[in-house]
Amino acid sequence: MLPKTLGTAQEPLCPKRIALLQEMPIFGALSAAAIEFIEQHCNQVSLEPGSVFFYEGDPASSLFVLESGHAEVIKQCGDELRTLRQLGPGDSFGEMAIVDMNPRGATVRATEKCVALELPAAALYELYQFDLEQFTLIQMNMLREISRRLRFLNDKLAHERPDILEKASRV
16 A cells, blocks of 8 residues: 655745646636636645555545646556556646545556645535536536546557457446
């Protein structure tokens, strides 16, 4: 089992961070007011290499956007951990569990020093009350990102393991 070493540093958020958020796909096309609302509700998380943002099976309480550094998404497969995806600046992760309200589907571990923005699920629900249209837009952006990942996996399975893809289509 991996050591859990999530650390948060409360640094003031700034206009530079607002510009960064506006460039990230998960926040694409949001209004300036919605971006500012989100920026005010984010926590900055700094992790050293080998530290974990969250573990597979943890309850979901937030999503993350990697501001700097690199991380990996890993999943327990029998007795081994398998890397599912590499993450870099601008990538979001943890949103799947926020959308379906199930436990985390994988572990995310820093492979180098990382700084990420953590957006609590509660802040998304506050955004719902603040601006329903903007809440809907961010939900659609998260679903687009999840859909992109699913399409990639479907293509990979179609070429490497069509038997598994056929079974999955019956679920």
